[in-house]
């Protein structure tokens with residue numbers, strides 16, 4: 001049938017990818033709309049991801065700092081946590097940001113169409129409308145016509161098939177709802193999301209076990225950083241079960257009984273079922289590519305639900321682009337935003353391409369672990385000749401003053417060009433500091449460029465300069 005509304009650009013999904021694409025498209029003169037099933041803008045990241053998790057992690061850090069102040073002769077009473085007030089605080093943080101996005105959309109005259117969208121053909125999406133204040137459908141439908149479209153449908157938590165439905169079993173979204181603090185929590189999956197939530201719940205008083213199929217926690221960074229992290233977090237966990245699979249969950253009234261199985265004889269997996277009060281499933285996220293009727297538009301979707309794109313973020317259908325979690329790993333907000341700008345600019349007739357050299361990763365745990373570009377492990381696996389410079393924070397005045405002398409800053413250089421090609425930082429604020437290493441890599445900086453840059457003293461950030469000095473020596477002649 002005929003379209004109810006018509007746009008130059010329609011963006012499917014209002015996460016960091018979607019809203020960034022829509023705003024850029026509108027700024028470049030395209031008449032733009034966003035289709036979003038949630039009542040608020042911001043997608044996973046703002047509503048149930050990056051932002052609420054960081055709001056809770058900040059509070060956890062405050063509690064831990066207060067406890068650690070005793071080493072400096074300052075002691076506070078045991079904190080009393082009002083979980084309802086904490087949840088309200090988190091929701092206020094999220095509301096400020098999603099409300100801000102709504103204002104920015106209005107300012108740019110970007111229309112928000114609320115509902116579930118699915119393609120009818122390469123120029124039409126049908127929207128089953130939602131109420132605007134919830135995800136409930138109103139029963140009304142609307143056909144939206146577009147010249148160009150950007151798919152930004154994101155991803156969802158993977159639910160293990162053998163795990164029963166039970167209010168005590170949650171994914172990251174459920175964990176962020178902070179309904180209660182369990183006595184004993186099992187976190188399935190030792191990746192970043194699982195460890196961030198483990199940090200929050202353990203600081204609020206839960207005893208936490210982590211189970212991970214691989215032979216280590218956090219798959220991205222070098223093991224020396226993870227080792228530092230593990231030492232600092234040793235008291236947080238009852239058990240970290242590596243090389244162990246969760247094979248069954250029996251939800252009984254008095255608790256959740258979990259059966260484990262080692263992937264080999266060395267895993268030391270418990271032989272008897274272990275009882276928990278809550279389980280967090282954080283064993284990965286899957287793209288939403290198969291849930292949007294993409295095949296009706298002729299858009300190729302892989303078996304796993306990813307949508308292949310080229311450097312212009314175009315799918316196999318020329319007027320349809322895709323960005324963010326739905327196009328592939330790493331599933332990170334800053335990658336989605338960068339891709340969004342490329343897609344919108346190409347759609348508006350500009351010559352843009354996704355050509356980022358590196359994409360940083362950060363675990364916002366305590367301490368933080370941040371890494372970008374080459375790790376030592378990756379260089380070794382590829383047989384690439386590199387130089388490594390590691391600056392231990394035990395030699396940083398600021399780190400010692402802050403009680404963070406366990407951290408380190410490590411830079412990886414190409415052995416031939418001496419350009420920096422990677423970096424790993426572990427310690428408080430590592431995520432804020434890794435940006436300098438990202439810039440250095442993008443700019444093609446070498447060890448002298450970084451080492452001869454005057455960093456402010458005394459800061460944790462100056463350890464980046466100090467690591468570079470380790471690499472090039474303390475004395476270089478001016479060319």
Ligand code: FAD
Nearest residue numbers: 013015017037043044045049050117154324325331332333
């Ligand atoms: P999403 O944010 O997933 O947004 C997709 C949107 O599309 C959603 O709003 C969805 O409702 C909508 N949608 C999908 N299908 C339809 C449809 N058919 N009709 C209408 N609307 C639809 N990343 C970081 O970089 N830093 C972090 O600290 C971080 N922390 C995280 C913590 C948690 C607990 C989680 C779960 C994720 C975290 N991430 C983090 C990952 C980050 O949230 C994602 O990479 C990011 O949200 C991806 O953005 P996106 O635009 O691709 O998709």
